Amino acid sequence: MIPQVRLSGFYLFYFAFLGALVPYWSLYLGSFGFGAQTVGVLMGMLHATRILAPSLWGWLADRSGRRMLIVRLGACCAWLVFALLFWAETPLYIALVTLGFSFFWNAILAQFEVVTLRHLGDEKNRYSRIRVWGSIGFIGAVIGTGWLLDWLDIRTLPLVLLGLLVLIWLNTLIVGQRPEEVPQESAPVSVGAVMRQPQVIAFFAICFLVQFGHGPYYSFFSPMLESLGHDRSVIGMLWALGVIAEVVLFIWMHSVLERWSYRAIMLVSLWLSVLRWTLTALFPDQMLVLAFAQVLHAASFGSLHIIGIALVQHYFPPRTQGRGQAFFSSLGFGAGGFLGSVAAGYVWAWGGGMPAFMMSALACLVAIVLATLWIYPAKVQQNPA
Structure with a gap:
């Protein structure tokens, strides 16, 4: 059991x-x-x-x-x-x-x-x-x-x-x-051949940019709300609203994946991410607008995360998927999240929330260009050895 x-x-x-x-x-x-x-x-x-x-x-x-x-x-x-x-x-x-x-x-x-x-x-x-x-x-x-x-x-x-x-x-x-066998040594699989594909390079660059764009949000969204006079309980409810929207997306994501291609979902989600960060930058004192922007967390994080995992499975052959997932985490959540937070600190100190969140929107716009030019999953060779 x-x-x-x-x-x-x-x-x-x-x-x-x-x-x-x-x-x-x-x-x-x-x-x-x-x-x-x-x-x-x-x-x-x-x-x-x-x-x-x-x-x-x-x-x-x-x-x-x-x-x-x-x-x-x-x-x-x-x-x-x-x-x-x-x-x-x-x-x-x-x-x-x-x-x-x-x-x-x-x-x-x-x-x-x-x-x-x-x-x-x-x-x-x-x-x-x-x-x-x-x-x-x-x-x-x-x-x-x-x-x-x-x-x-x-x-x-x-x-x-x-x-x-x-x-x-x-x-x-x-x-x-559950018992698991210690894997025996086997012939090495070239991950480099996969990583050198233009689509894969573009994919990891998009992962980096998406998480870079979340830097101002993770680091300064709460201080921004507090500076506007909101109680911490209100701050908590706004954060929770984003996760609730993400949960609702997860419930329906199976149907979305059946009807839409990975490329289409990625592009729509990136455009919604641009909308989210632009609204947050321009209307931080408008609670209804801010609540709507939080609902878009389902796109800027939820659907892009699911598509990211799916594309790792698509690009990397079975024997290299563990390392593919490690790159997905390291280059996106690791490098992207770290540099996004650091950059947000400097931009926030210089100009406050508006330029910081517009920087997030700009990062997503660059990701849209990369996705438009390079993300065509159906054309990837699955045996790049």
Whole structure:
């Protein structure tokens, strides 16, 4: 019998931590009096370890076959390192602690996904019923933490985050692992031949630009709303609105994929991303407009993420798909997220929210040009050796 409750619990706590962290971490950093440039760099630290950590931990898990042990070790080290934050007040100290805990935290999800899929076996259609608890956890955490921080000082945020990290670790202790064989050495497969294809180069450039465009959002959307006089509970509800729209999209995405091509979905989603960031840049004080822009998170993140995963499966032959997914995470969420947050800090310090979010819109426009010229999945050769 599949341990569905235990598997669901991991996603619930993992994404609850994300829901408590991303919307409010910039507010916590701002409580130390750090400027926008420093906040942008420190927010970028959350993404920086995604450049290397998933590939390194994936290699260790594949070589050893002891995937759950590695997940437990990573979850334990994440909360132990995060606990050092209670003594951190300087940017350098906070940056080092952030790099330390995120190195472990960013790496465990991919390996737990493998564990979940192996538990499901031939019942992979039940994956969505397990993964949806991650979205529930995010929505609950982002609303609950916002409400809590209306009553408590922002400096209590690390206590909430530490509690959630400990719950992630405790949940890993009750999840077992199905036996898996340690892979034998085999003839090397050339990933370079795949990566040199113009479509693939353009695809990863688009992934980078999409996540780069989210930099101002992840780093400064909450401070912008707070500066406009909104309570943290309202901030939490706006963040939750975006994730709710994403969940609704996931429910209907199967039908969308049956009717539309990957190329068409990507282009429409990129144009909607331009609309989202433009509205956020020009009308930050108009709540109805801002709420509509948040609904477009279903396109700027949700559908583009699904198409990204699908295109990795399309471009990379089976024996190279693990490395393809690692590049997808490293170049998009890692490099794109890190540099987007850093650039947002400098642009925000120079001109505020309008130029920062217009920078996001411009990044998506460049991605549209690349997609229009190069993304034709039907023309990709699947055997590029």
